[in-house]
Amino acid sequence: MKIFRIYTTWLQFSRALQIIRVLTKHAFREWFYRTKMGKRRLRRHPKAQLDVRTTPERVRLTIEELGPTYIKFGQILADRPDIISERFRIELKKLQSKAIPIDDDTAVKLIEDELNDSIDNVFAYFDHRCLAAASIGQVYQGRLHTGEEVIVKIQRPHIISKIKLDIYLMHFVAKQLVKNYPDLVAINVLGFISEFQDKIMKELDYTVEASNIKRFEFMFKNDPTVHIPAVHMEYSTRKLLIMEKIVGITPDNIQRLKTEGYDLHQVAVNGANALLKMILEEGFFHGDPHPGNLFVLPNNVVGFIDFGMVGVLRPREMSFLAQFCMGFVRRDTRAIASSLLTLCDVKFFDQTEDMEFQIDQILKQYGHLTIEEIDFSKVMQDCINLVVLFQLKIPSGIFMLAKSLATLQKFAGNLDPDIALTPIVLPYAKKLVLTRFSPRKVAASIYDTAMDYVNLVNTLPSTVNEILYKIKEGTMHHQVHIDEKNPVTRVLRNIGYRMVSAILIIGVFVGSSILIVNTPERPYGKFALYMSSCIIVFLLLKALFARKK
Template sequence: MQIVKILLKHAMREWFYRSRLGRSYLRHQMRRHPKAQLQVHTTPERVRITIEELGPTYIKFGQILADRPDMISERFRLELKKLQSTAYPFDDSTAIKLIQDELGAVLEAVFAEFDTHCLAAASIGQVYQARLVTGEEVVVKIQRPHIEKKIRLDLYLMHYIAKQFVKNYPELAAINVVGFIDEFEDKIHRELDYTQEAANIRRFEFMFQNDSTVHIPKVFTQYTTHRLLVMEKITGITPDHLDKLKEGGYDMHQIAVNGANILLKMILEEGFFHADPHPGNLFILPGNVIGMIDFGMVGVLRPREMNFLAQFSVGLVRQDARAIASALLTLCDVKFYDRTEDLEFSLDQLLKQYRHLSIEEIDFSKMVQDCLNVVISFKLKIPSGIFMLAKAVASLEKFAGQLDPTISITPLILPYAKNLVMQRYTPRKIASSIYDTLMDYVTLINTLPGSVNEILYKLKEGTVHHQVHIDDQNPVTRVLRLIGSRVTAALLIIGVFVGSSIMIINTPERPYGLFALYFSSVLILLLLIKVLFGRKK
C-alpha cells in the first residue's frame, strides 16, 4: 500500500505539471510572486525522489540503471547517479538476537568481546565489531530482519510494472527492460546470500595469495551462514583521507600503481573482479598495501569480453579505428555487419579528438565510455557485464588520480592487454581453433544431406509453414491498441466504482469498499480533467 501511495503521489504531480492546467497554474503563480522560487522538479529529479522514497531495493536498482547508457538517456543517468544508499540502523537488541539465532549459541560462547553498538548500516545488512575467543579482531555482518520477503515483493512489482510497460509500449522491448530486471534480481539475490560473499572472498584470497601488495580479509566460514558473515577486521586509512596518508609517510604514487595492478589483474588475468572499488571499500595499510572489503557485488567476464578489452586497448594505443571496431563487433557477437564502414568512420572521428594526446594523457575510462556510446547509437547490443567493467575502471582511474594526479592508467593496462592478446596465438590455441573449424565442416557435411531431404519432403507434402508478422509500429495497429486499452481501462474503473458502491450498501462494516470507492473516484476525476484540460495533439 505504501508503494502505491508513493507512486500515485508522484505520478499525479508529474501529470499535473505537464498538463495545460498545471502550466496555467505555474504561470499564474509566477505572475503573483515574480521573485519567488517555485519548487517544481524536472522529470528526472522526480524519478530520483520517487526512487529514494520507495526504499533500498529501488535505490540499488536506480544506481545500477545509472550505469546503463544503453537503457536510459544521459540526463536521467546524471540524476540517478545522485542516489545515495542511506540506510538507518535497526534495533541493536534485535540484531544481537538474530546473530545468536544464526550462531546457534550465545555471544559469549563465540566472542570474547562484542560491541553491541552498530558500527555501520547498509540497505541489506548491519555491521558490528568484535573479538573472537581465539583472539582475532572481526566484523560481524547480520542481515536485516524480513529483508528477503520485502525484496521479493519489490522484485515482483518491478517485474509486473516492466511487463505492463513493454505490453503497452512495444518499442521498449528493444532495450529488454524485463531482461535487465532479471539480471538485477540475480545480483541482489547473490548479495542476500552471505555464503556467496564468503565464497567470493575465498576466491580473491586464493587469487592474491602470492601478492604482498594486497590484503584480502580472512573469512571465518565456521560461523558464516546465509544471513551472517564473520570476517577479519581491516584497520587502515581510506584513500580519500590524503592528509592522513601523507602524515603517515605513505608513497602516494606506489599506492596508485598497486591499486591499478590489483584491479587489472582481476580483470585481464582472472576475469573476476571487485565491481565496486570505491574509497569506502578500500583501506591503505602499512607498506602501501591495499586492503579490500565488501565483496557482495563482483563482476565476471567471459573470454570474449576479456579479449575485447585487450584488443580495444591495443587498438587505442595504435589509434586504429578498424581494430577497435572489430573488437566492439566481437564483443556484441556480430559476425557480419552491413554498417561496419559507418562504425569505423564514427570511431575514427572519435579517435581524432585524442590524436594530439600522448598515451599517458588519454583518459582510458572516458574513451571506453565514448566508444560504447557510439556502439549504442548503432543499436548494437552490449553485454551487461561490460557496463559494470566500465564503472570499475572509472572508479580505478578516480582512485589513482586522487592519490597521484600525474599517473595514467593506459600505459599500465597495455602490458596486460598485450599478454592476453598473445595468449590467443599460442600453438595450443591455434591447434584447438583449427580442430574446432574442421569439426564444424565435418558436422556440416554429415547433416546437410538429411536437412535437404527433410526440406524437399515437406515441400512435397505441402507442410511448409509461413510465419506472418504484424508490425507493432504500424500506425493503424498502434491506434487500435491504444483505443482498446483505454476502453478496457474505462470499463474496469467504472466496474470498480459500481462494485464498491454495492459493497458499501450490502456490507458497510468492511473498509475495502470505501477504499475502492475513493480510489476509483479519484481515477474518474483525473480522467475527466485530462479530457477537459489535456493538451490537444
C-alpha cells in the same frame, strides 16, 4: 494454502498502494509548481523554493522514498547509458544506500538466530552499537575467542520478502508498459528487470559474497601489495557474514596518508595493478571499487571490502578486450570497430564505415599524445557510448567494466595527479593479447572449426536423406510461430473479425427473410431484415468508395 495466497495478495495490494501514494505525491508536486497557482505561491512564499526540483531530482527523491529495491535499481540504471539519458544518469549517481538502522537488540537477536548460539559463546567481545547501516544489511564489530578482530554483517529482517514483492510489481508494471507501448521492446525492459532481479538476489545471499571473497583471496595469495579480508565460513550463513576487520585509511583521505608517510604514487600503482589483474587476467573483478570499499594499509598495501557486487567477463567479452587493446596500442580504428562488433555479436553491420570514422575522430583527440599518455579508460568509455548511439546491444557486464575502469582512473588520479594509467595497462593488455591469440589457442580454434566441418560432411547425407524421405512419405511437419505483436497476426485477426461479422449479418438477413415468409404477423422479423439490409448496403458503399480512393 488459500490463507497464504490471500495474505500474499494483500501484501502486494498494500505495497502497490504505497508506491502509488509516493508516485502521486511527487508527480503532483512536479505538476503543481508548473501551474499559474504554483508559480504564484513561489512568488508569495520564498521558502516554497526549497520544494521546487528538476525532473531528474524529483525522480531521484521518488526512488529514495520507495526504498532499497528501487535505490539499487536506480544505482544500476545510473551506469546504463543505453537505457536512460545523461542528465538522469548524473542525478541517479547521487543515490545512496544509507538507511535508518534497525534496533540494536533486534539485530543482535537476528545474529544469534543465524549463529544458533549466543553472542557470548562466539565472541570474546562484541560491540552492540551499529557501525554502519545500509539498505540491505547492518554492520557490527567484535572479536572472536581466537583473538581475531572481525566485522559482522547481518541482513535486515524480512528484506528478502520485501524485495521479492517489489520485483514482482516491477515485472507486472513492465509487462503492462510493453503491452501498451511496443516501442519499449527495443530497450528490453523486461530483460533488464530480470537481470536486476538476478543481481540483487545474489547480493541478498551472503554465502555468494563469502564465495567471492574466497576467490579473490586465492587470486592474490602470492601478491603482498593486495590484502583480501579472511572470511569465517564456519559462522557465515545466507543472512550473516563474519569476516576479518581491515583497519586502514580510505584513499580519499589524502592529507592523512601524506602525514603518516605513505607513498601515494605506489598506492595508486598497487591499486591499479590489483584491479587490472582482476579484469584483464582473471575476467572476475570487484564491481564497485569506490574509495569507501578500499583501504590503504601499512607498506602501501591496498585492501578491498564489500564483494557483494562483482563483474564476470564471458569468453566473448575477453576476446573483445584483447582485440580492443591490440587496436588501442596500434591506433587501428578498424581493429577497435571489429572488437566492438565482436562484443555485440554482430557479424555484418551496414554502418561499419561510419563507426570507424567516429572511432577515428575519438583517437584524433589524442593525436598529440603518445600511447602511454592516452587515458585508456576514457577511450573505452567513448567507444562504448558510440556503440550505444548506433543502437547495438552491449552485454550488461561491459557497463560495469567501464565503470570500474573509470573509478580506477579517478582513484589513481586523486592519489597522484601525474600518474598515467596506460603504461600500467599496457603490460596486462599485451599479456591478454598473447594469451588469447597464442599459437596454441589459434591452433585449437582451427582444429575446432575443422572438426565442425568434418561433422557436417559426416551428417549431411543422412540428414538430407531423412528430409527427402519424409517429404516423399508426406510426414514432414512444420511448426510456424507468429508473435502476437507481429503485423501479420494483426492482419489475420482483422480478417477473421470481418469474416465472422459478415457471416453473422448474412445469417440475420437470411433468418429474418425466413421469419417474414413463415410468420408475417411477427414484427421483429421485418425489423431484423431492415437493419441487416441497411448494414449490408452501408458496407458495400464503404467498400466501393474505399476502392476508388
